[in-house]
Amino acid sequence: MTTARPTPGAPTAPSSRARWAGLVFISVAVALIIVDSTIVNVAIPSIIDDLGITSTQVQWVQESYTLVFAALLLVFGTLADRFGRRRMLIIGVAVFAASSILAATAATGDLLIAARVAQGVGGAMVLPTTLSLINATFRGRERALAFAVWGSTIGGMTAVGPLLGGWLTTYFSWRWAFGINIPLGVVIIVGVLVFVRESKEPLTASGTPRRVDVVGALLSVIASATLVFGLIEGRTYGWWLTDTAPQLGGWTWPFALSPVPIAFAVAVASGVGFVMWGRSREKQGKSAMLAFDLFRIPSFRNGNLAAMIVSLGEFGIILSLPLWLQNVLGFDALQTGFILVALAVGSFVASGFAGAFGNRIRAVVIVRVGLAAEIVGVAGLGLVIGPDTAWGLLIPFLFVYGFGVGLATAQLTGVVLRDVPVEQSGQGSGTQSTARQIGSALGIAVLGTVLFTTASLQLDARLADSGVPDAQRQQIVSQVVDSSGAAIAGLENDPALADAATDAKAAFSEGTRYSAFAAAGFLAIGFLATLRLGAGPAALGRRDRDAEQPDDRDEQRENEQPETAPDPHSR
Structure with missing residues (x-):
């Protein structure tokens, strides 16, 4: 019998086993950057004690990573299309691991901030590249499950991060919260090299990658960075006039006008410039940082x-x-992490649900089921939150919420990228990741404002009703709000202020409740937004069905080849 052999020089489809093994390492890479974005929050008190950093440095340790990460997503997604998605993923993980060494050994707050900036660069290389690799590797029935694993990893790791950070900080050192990234990075790089096939957009007629739109890249970075900066820092520095003057080294912001509206103005100007410049290049037949045709x-x-x-x-x-x-219920970092594990469990259960039903139910329907579960979970948390809430009441709602995140995040990603040409996967993934980051930053800004504004108003009213003098009342409110509730423990330890601590717990609980209800409201708006996705095909899209048959034939040929046939994974 004549056996079909691969055409010399043609790309060979990886085996099914290799694809799924590659997905494991791609998912671990996602877990690495998601965990690191949350793990630092619980380690901050120990970092303050060890390095003696200022409140301004604390803020930048937490937010420099997010700012750089969001600003570079689109750029690195596009560069991955040009020069190789697997190559970009490996470089990103290497940068992330190397900067984690710097963070783990940092002797000062400034060195730690610099390391966090470098981590943001590495993370921005990793996230959109993992998405585009999945989009380029999986087809048909397998794609829904692959995206489910990816989405559940994000949802689950968001909850596992505080648990891991609390455990490492409590029993070892905050430095291990960064040090753990180093061995994980080595494992990821080896696994990706072995199991993940390289993919990139086709070369030009001259045999070279398309030229990079440097001006477009610069404009996109400026627009993303200034927008995210404004959204994150508005509550701190003031949305219009300066409440707290920003400081950088020995320099202090000297103007009455807050830097936040200036940042928004720069974001709008550079965003408009980015669109105009990109469309102009496309009309000239040149490559742009973002393929605007994707929005058609x-x-x-x-x-x-x-x-x-x-x-x-x-x-x-x-x-x-x-x-x-x-700060209200009195759990430590490790206990808080254990409670949030319920969210992670729900998210991972969602991946099994998506695997079982992802090819029978349309992807958009699964997205809506996930969003409905999120709304129920978050609204339920709002209903039970109080100063004396038992932790057991939180677990069912956290599980339902995590289940919804696992469904909605993965399947919505699949819907967004479903009809994007494979050669533009990086651009599409970077755009989708940037949209999510902007939404996350906006969520932190809006819901953080709801939390602290409500807590401030409620505490001020309660203290006024108790007859606390104006000066003392303002001081207590300021301490509680500025410390994000951490000052409540100090109030509670002072017998003269025990009643104020009780009022502070009730007020902070009210702020958290309203924040949960606001989140449920935004999720409901997101649910309504998915109604515009109803016209698309089922989870097994037309492009996927067309692409599925060649994949199946490739796999069949691979299984029929004699042992002397070339190994598609040989290096």
């Missing part, structure tokens, strides 16, 4: 809008819940 695809355009709104509701609650658990 209804699933991509409407899916990105829905993803941004959903992220606004999903990740804002992650800010307020750990603060309430530790």
Whole structure:
């Protein structure tokens, strides 16, 4: 019998086993950067004690990573298309691991901030590249399950991060919260080299990658960075006039006008410039940083809008819940992490659900089921939150919420990228990831404002009703709000202020409740936004069905080849 052999020089489809093994290491890479974005929050008190950093440095240790990460997602997603997605993933993990060494050995706050900036660069290389690799590797029935694993990893790791950080900080050192990234990075790089096939967009007629739009890249970085900066820092520095003057080294912001509206103005100007410049290059037949034709695809355009709104509701609650658990209910970092594990369990269960039903139910329907579960979970948390809430009441709602995150995040990603050409996967993934990051930053800004404004007003009213003098009342409110609730423990230890501590717990609980209800409201808007996705095909899209048959034939040929046939994974 004549056996079909691969055409010399043609790319060979990886075996099914290799694809799924590769997905494991891709998911671990996602877990690495998601955990690191949350693990630092519980380690901050120990970092303050060890390095003696200022409150301004504390803020930048937490937010420099997010700022750089969000600013570079689109750029690295596009560069991965040009020069190789697997190559970009490996470089990103290497940068992330190397900067983790710097963070783990940092002797000063400034060195730690610099390391966090470098981690943001590495993380921005990793996230959109993992998405584009999945989009380029999986087809047909397998793609829904692959995206489910990816999405559940994000949802689960968001909850596992505080647990891991609390354990390492409590029993070892905050430095291990960064040091653990180093062996994981080595494992990821080896696994990706062995099991993940390289993919990139086709070369030009001259045999070279398309030229990079440097001006477009610069404009996209400026627009993303200034927008995220404004969203994150508005509550701190003031939305219009300066409340707290920013400081950088020995320099202090000297103007009455806050830097936040200036940042928003720069974001709008550079964003408009980015669009005009990119469209001009496309009319000239040149490559642009973002393929604007992608927005003519209804699933991509409407899916990105829905993803941004959903992220606004999903990740804002992650800010307020750990603060309430530790500062009101009195749990330590490790106990808080254990409670949030319920969210992670729900998220991982969702991947099994998606695997069982992802090819029988349309992806958009699964997204809506996930969003409905998120709304029920978050609204339920709002109903039970109080100064004396038993932790057992939180577990069912956290599980339901995590289950919804696992469904909605993965399947919405699949819907957004469903009709994106494979050669533009990096651009599409970077755009989708940027939309999510902007939504997350907006969620932190809006829901953080709801939390602290409500807590401030409630505490001020309660103290006034108790007859506390104005000066003392303002001082207590300021201490509680500025410390994100950490000052409650000090009030409680002072017998003269025990009643004020009780009022502070009740007020902070009210703020957390309203924050949860606001998150549920935004998720409901996101649910409505998915109604515009209803016209698309089922989870097994037309492009997937067309692409599925060649994949199946490739796998069949591979199984029929004699042992002397070339190994598709030989190096």
